[in-house]
Each structure stands twice: as structure tokens, then as C-alpha cells.
Amino acid sequence: xxxxxxxxxxxxxxxxxxxxxxxxxxxxxxxxxxxxxxxxxxxxxxxxxxxxxxxxxxxxxxxxxxxxxxxxxxxxxxxxxxxxxxxxxxxxxxxxxxxxxxxxxxxxxxxxxxxx
Amino acid sequence: xxxxxxxxxxxxxxxxxxxxxxxxxxxxxxxxxxxxxxxxxxxxxxxxxxxxxxxxxxxxxxxxxxxxxxxxxxxxxxxxxxxxxxxxxxxxxxxxxxxxxxxxxxxxxxxxxxx
Numbered sequence: 479x480x481x482x483x484x485x486x487x488x489x490x491x492x493x494x495x496x497x498x499x500x501x502x503x504x505x506x507x508x509x510x511x512x513x514x515x516x517x518x519x520x521x522x523x524x525x526x527x528x529x530x531x532x533x534x535x536x537x538x539x540x541x542x543x544x545x546x547x548x549x550x551x552x553x554x555x556x557x558x559x560x561x562x563x564x565x566x567x568x569x570x571x572x573x574x575x576x577x578x579x580x581x582x583x584x585x586x587x588x589x590x591x592x593x594x
Numbered sequence: 595x596x597x598x599x600x601x602x603x604x605x606x607x608x609x610x611x612x613x614x615x616x617x618x619x620x621x622x623x624x625x626x627x628x629x630x631x632x633x634x635x636x637x638x639x640x641x642x643x644x645x646x647x648x649x650x651x652x653x654x655x656x657x658x659x660x661x662x663x664x665x666x667x668x669x670x671x672x673x674x675x676x677x678x679x680x681x682x683x684x685x686x687x688x689x690x691x692x693x694x695x696x697x698x699x700x701x702x703x704x705x706x707x708x709x
Contacts, residue, residue, distance in 0.1 A: 479653075487634075512697050521684065521700040522637070567636065580625055580644050581652070582698060586636035 480505040482570050484585025491558050492593050499588045501568035502550040508570040511551045512582065513542060516565045525566075526553070558592045565589050596620055600685050600701035607675040607708045615670040615704050617685030625688045626668035627652075627698070628660060630681040637684065643668055675708045682706070 481504040491497050503511075512527035528535045528542045528551065535542050539558075544551040555562055569582040598619045607613055617626065627642040629652075639652030641660040649660045657679060659671045668687075672679060682705050686698040 484636075514698075521702050522698075523700070524697040527697055580650075581627065581639055581642050583639075584629075584637040586634065 480508060480570055480572075480583040482568060482583050482585045484568050484588055486588060487586065488589045488591070490591045490593065493558060493560060495558055497555045497558050497562070497590055497592075499553045499566055499568070499590070500550060501552070501570075501585050502548075503570040503583075504549070505570070505572070506546075506549065507572050510571045510573045511542070511544060512569050512571075513540075513553050514567045514569065514584075516567065516587075518564070522567060555590075558590075560592050560594050563590060563592045598685055598687055598699050598701040600683075600704050602704060603702065604705050605707070607672075607706065609675060609677060609708060611675050612671070612673050613675065613706075614672075615683055615685075615706075617668045617670070617687075617701055619666055619668075619687040619699070621687060621699065622665075623687035623689055623699070624665075626662065627686045627688075628658070628668065628670045629684045629686065630654065631684060631703075632681050640670065640683075675706075677708045680706060680708045 484501045509530035514522035515525045516522040526542050539556045541554045565587045567587050568585045571582045601616045628640040629637040638654045640658050643649050643662040646665040661669045682703050684703050685701040688698045
């Protein structure tokens with residue numbers, strides 16, 4: 479089955495700096511890669527996702543890049559703010575007409591702390 | 595539109611007791627999931643369902659059973675609770691045939707303690 483590795487497990491940055499979280503996946507058939515943000519005591523919420531037919535996707539201060547050849551994808555947060563402090567999870571899955579495994583496999587998470 | 599609703603939010607069980615966690619979604623999603631979240635372990639899939647009347651095992655299914663008798667509901671049962679089942683349990687749903695997003699919508703979680 480799919481295996482997703484996520485690094486680093488903790489990340490501390492100063493407000494205004496950029497933060498990068500990296501994930502690798504094992505199944506070359508995976509084609510859908512979402513990122514979730516979980517604030518303390520809350521549910522995980524989808525913040526951005528990317529499909530394998532594109533290499534990069536941006537939404538304001540966050541962006542995700544995908545390297546299918548190397549089987550890794552990354553989350554980039556620019557101009558970090560204290561409210562960005564949370565646990566971030568990457569995930570991978572296979573979706574589409576060519577087949578689906580119907581479920582997401584998650585990385586173990588990264589605790590991001592943005593210091594004011 | 596409530597999204598995904600989990601009940602109860604908190605529960606304390608004694609070892610050997612049984613309980614059922616209820617997950618309900620009102621988004622007409624086909625797929626539903628139960629995950630457990632433990633410190634340092636991320637989100638691990640317990641069981642999932644790809645449609646009414648179907649269930650499948652995930653990564654950590656032992657000690658749990660599930661049922662999906664109605665499309666909108668997915669029940670997780672613990673027949674004989676053990677301290678190792680102390681965790682936060684999240685239900686999620688995804689995929690509407692008329693939608694384009696495959697991302698999950700999570701419930702608010704159930705914090706279960708087994709003593």
C-alpha cells in the first residue's frame with residue numbers, strides 16, 4: 479500500500495518568514511495530494527490540493543509543488559503569521575477513471591509554530 | 595447544511611465496555627471513513643465505506659467494527675474497549691458524484707478515554 483513520509487515533524491519560524499514542509503510518497507499511481515491544517519483541538523481542514531497533471535498550485539500565501547518523477551510534494555507558506563501555527567498533514571491517494579483506492583494515506587504531521 | 599456530525603464528543607469507558615460512535619453527513623457523499631489520531635502517529639485509517647451497505651478494513655481495524663446501513667450514517671463500534679483504544683476518533687466523508695473535489699470533510703472528533 480501507499481506510504482507517505484513527512485518532514486520535518488516540527489518547524490519553528492519567525493513571523494514573516496517562509497515555511498516549507500516536504501512529503502514523499504511510495505505509490506507511483508497516486509495522483510491526488512491534499513494538505514490539511516489542524517489547529518489545536520480542532521478538526522483537520524483542507525487548505526490546498528494538487529493533482530498530478532499540474533506541477534504547482536497557489537492560493538494567496540500558500541502553494542504546493544509536485545515532482546512526480548521524484549515522488550515528492552511540498553507545501554510552501556510565505557509571510558507566515560501567528561495564526562498559521564498548527565499541525566499540517568500531507569496525504570496521497572489514487573482517484574479517477576483509471577482506478578481508485580478510495581482513501582487518503584496521511585503523513586504523520588508537522589507542528590508549525592510561528593513566533594511573533 | 596451541517597457537514598459531518600459526530601456523536602458523542604467525549605466519552606470515558608471502562609476496560610471491557612462497549613460503545614458505538616455515530617457519524618452523520620448531509621452532503622450526499624458516497625465515501626465515509628473512520629480515523630484515529632494519536633500523538634506522533636498522524637491519522638490512521640480504521641475502516642471505510644465506499645457506499646451504502648459496504649465496508650472495508652483500513653490500516654488498524656482490529657478491535658473495531660463498522661456498519662453503513664444508510665448512506666448518510668457510518669457507525670464505529672468497540673465491542674470490548676481496551677486502554678490502547680484511547681484516542682481521538684475522526685469521521686470523514688468525501689466524493690459526491692456531482693462534485694469535483696476528492697478532499698475529505700472531517701467531523702469535529704470524539705475524544706475517547708478507556709480506563
